[in-house]
């Protein structure tokens with residue numbers, strides 16, 4: 001069992017907060033206003049995202065679970081010993097348990113998450129339930145260059161990046177992430193989930209559900225700006241929209257202004273026209289061929305992949 005008093009990366013939390021303010025002010029100063037989607041996941045946003053994962057319209061978790069069940073028997077038989085599972089964006093570490101239960105060659109776990117509080121709680125819970133597992137949480141932004149904690153540096157590393165979070169990146173960012181992960185995993189493998197292209201109506205419903213949970217998740221980003229940066233944004237003057245962008249093969253989340261308005265954040269004022277939007281998230285949808293090309297641009301080759309037929313979702317096992 002691990003010493004959880006020592007969460008790697010924690011001293012940098014203030015630096016992370018300053019970057020949040022800078023990113024918000026910069027993003028809202030652009031012609032097309034935007035906010036980086038990673039900021040959707042404060043404690044409230046992470047809780048709302050867990051609710052999204054229970055929605056009938058949001059097929060991603062169910063499709064990924066089904067395809068993971070195909071992959072796990074193969075993975076269990078891989079010739080690996082005493083490996084560390086490195087999870088990018090571990091959240092509540094829910095999907096991890098099935099992996100830990102199925103892969104006997106994992107003896108250490110390195111959850112990486114931007115939300116330090118969420119990370120500590122999830123790591124403690126895994127630590128309690130897996131007494132023989134060495135748990136080494138790493139608080140930080142995995143879109144930045146990270147290094148693996150010394151405790152696990154000499155073990156084989158097995159990366160895990162489920163949920164199609166890779167879809168949040170632009171193609172350039174995705175290649176950058178995959179190249180970073182390849183460096184970090186130092187000769188290891190990466191198991192990664194990627195959502196596939198499918199019917200537009202299915203996609204739009206998945207990102208704009210009937211109960212309005214996704215809308216609350218999106219609007220929480222404005223609430224977070226009010227809470228953490230002293231903003232005075234009136235949430236009632238915005239509505240959530242999910243728009244399929246065919247040319248870029250992605251679902252876009254936007255917050256649309258319902259009126260001509262101005263609002264203040266940290267001493268700055270911003271103006272928006274009625275109908276103007278703040279772009280808050282991209283969720284790219286791939287074909288197997290497209291994703292294989294993306295991985296190869298970062299130096300990975302696809303050792304194997306599994307596909308859920310409908311709703312279409314893929315899991316790729318990448319090898320250095």
Ligand code: AVJ
Nearest residue numbers: 052163164165168207214283
């Ligand atoms: C966590 C990035 C995989 O893009 O499907 C879900 C985030 N946003 N509903 C996705 C999300 C709105 C989700 N990922």
